[in-house]
Amino acid sequence: MTDLFDRNLVLGAPLADRMRPENFSDYIGQKHILAPDKILRKAIDADKLFSMILWGPPGSGKTTLACLISKKTKSFFQPFSAVTSGISDVRKALDEAKTRKKFHQQKTVLFVDEIHHFNKTQQDAFLPTVENGTIILIGATTENPSFQVNAPLLSRARVFHLRELSEDDIIKLLKTAIKDKIRGFAKLKIKIDAAALRHIAKLSEGDARDAYNALELAIVTAKKDNFGTINITTADAEEAIQAKFIRYDKSADGHFDVISALHKSVRASDIDASLHYLARMIEAGEEPLYIIRRLMRAASEDIGMADPFALMLASATQQTISFMGMPEASDALAELTIYLAKAKKSRAVDSAYTKAVDDIKNLRLDPIPLDIRNAPTKMMKDFGFGKGYEPYKTKDHRPKNLHKRKYWHDETN
Structure with missing residues (x-):
């Protein structure tokens, strides 16, 4: 199984992977769940982890947060991709976790990236080991857990909602990448317009990965001047990120x-x-x-x-x-x-119909009055169907038990 955090793969990796922060002081955004006084941050710092679902849009820092947790915990941390793994991989990982706990008294933190790609059977496989404490499950998803994570599993986990990064957050990340001597581009002479940075940040729409990719492309394709300086203009930034991508999944x-x-x-x-x-x-x-x-x-x-x-x-x-x-x-x-x-607004129609439906569902349905029943045959007429019916006479045509019920209230007068 591929290790998402294998440092041997960093060389030549995309900028977004190289620039993952090493500690919380470098982690940008998500203060609403990761400020020092928040429960998730306290749990991570104290290594008192619990099963959780990290729900947020692409590029908001879910995998990066999992990477930071892996550095903090004394539990065995095992990354796992729901995109490339099947039920046999799940069972193997759970068997290894059981062995680890039985013989080494060590818990396993199982990070399942894109957990929404697992079906019900695959998700159900985690339940016994989550319940008995063999594993601590951390699932990451871009989809609403209410619909994409099984209810039994969801009830045993806390859901944390990560938000899109702000434009200022994205700009901070890009500036850090340009200045970083080891993982970034500090070894290169780069001059980038403030407007170019803002353009990338704006069109990336809170997705750090998109922003990093655009910056890297701009640096690779921008021309150097006679002094070897890479000058990135707004035009270069526009070319790198091109048309704005509208995030809109019809099934999500x-x-x-x-x-x-x-x-x-x-x-x-x-x-x-x-x-x-x-x-x-x-x-x-x-x-x-x-x-x-x-x-x-x-x-x-x-x-x-x-x-x-x-x-x-x-x-x-x-x-x-x-x-x-x-x-x-x-x-x-x-x-x-x-x-x-x-237009002028009125919910009178919807309210009236809703009340009528409510009575249909909750009250006894008394017989329809005889005088307004259909009487196509002599026998039905002999039974009194349609007897006494006057087409335009104002009277209460409702079943007897509903005579005091009022549905329609005219708001137009």
Whole structure:
């Protein structure tokens, strides 16, 4: 099994791997979980580790944190990749951990990178050894553990959420790499514009690995002047990182987070935020019919009878998308989004229907009154079906036990 921390592989490794910090004083970001007074930092410093899931976006420092833990703990630290390993590898690692504990009284810290790539059977294999203390499991994932880690395993671990690094954090990392004499580029004469550093930091969107890769590419490709100095301009930085990469996995959290943000921005009548999240989805290649379905829901749920035209416009927009396709229909989606955000809001329809459904689920269903039942045959008429029915007479047509129930409250008057 490949050792993720094998120092023999450092020579020639990518800059992101070479620049992993050796101690917490060099670790950038994640103060909300790694400040000296935080429980995780205290546990690491005291070597009182517990099973945990490190959840965060790419390049936020999950593997780096695991590497620091490996330097601090007296337990046997075993890195493990869920991408390249199977159930046989899992069982072998667990057997070795049992032997280590039985004959050497040493616990094993098993770091499983990309744990969300393991299926239920593979994740279940960890349960007995986590439960009896044979291993301390540290899983790293970019995906929401609530959906990607088995509930029994999740209940035996603490989840720590790592956040995207700020632009200033990224700039600190890049400056350190340029000045580092052993792992970085201090042996080279490098001059880089502040604007170039800021550009890389901005487009890397909190991903330290992306930022390091862009810096390394810029250094390799930038021209030297007559004095041997590598001058990196904003143009060099733009060429190195090129187009901004929009992180948006249709099967992951980003997909649901952005559509939720769009709906809630429309609901709050925040036009600019609504347009932002709409553009974010469209530019990431989201299926337009997925977007229009949610906007149709917003038109009926959050606007309803306050402006019935909203749902009509949503339906027309759906037809426009089908006829024109994308990207031509993007303006139609934007027009609908603006209209819905500006429209008067009312949840009266949704509230009324929800109350009706609640009664269906929780109250006894009394018989439908005879006078409004269907009576297609003589026998049914003889039984009184449809008897006394007056088409336009105002009366209570509900089952008898619901006569005092009130669902609809007109907010438009």
